[in-house]
Amino acid sequence: RSGSVFCDFVDPRTGHLGNGPSGRALLAGDRRYEHLGLQFKELGCCPVLMHPEFGACMVAVPVFFLGDPAAVQAILDTIA
Numbered sequence: 915r916s917g918s919v920f921c922d923f924v925d926p927r928t929g930h931l932g933n934g935p936s937g938r939a940l941l942a943g944d945r946r947y948e949h950l951g952l953q954f955k956e957l958g959c960c961p962v963l964m965h966p967e968f969g970a971c972m973v974a975v976p977v978f979f980l981g982d983p984a985a986v987q988a989i990l991d992t993i994a
Contacts, residue, residue: 923932929939943961948954954961955970965972 924930925932929944943954943963945954947963951966953964953966955964956962962970963972964970
């Protein structure tokens with residue numbers, strides 16, 4: 915947390931926010947990832963999350979920001 919910008923991540927082990935209040939979980943097989951442009955491929959035993967460019971060669975770790983869009987973009991520009 916810095917000023918009016920807040921950033922948190924989803925712990926992949928639990929599906930809950932890493933530093934924030936623990937409410938609803940976002941687990942690896944959660945279909946809400948499809949709203950972020952990712953797809954699922956059913957393998958029979960489990961769903962595999964697929965990125966449009968990288969396929970299954972990825973680890974999805976969502977990061978959530980709350981703040982002024984320009985401030986968030988400035989932070990993203992420093993790490994891109």
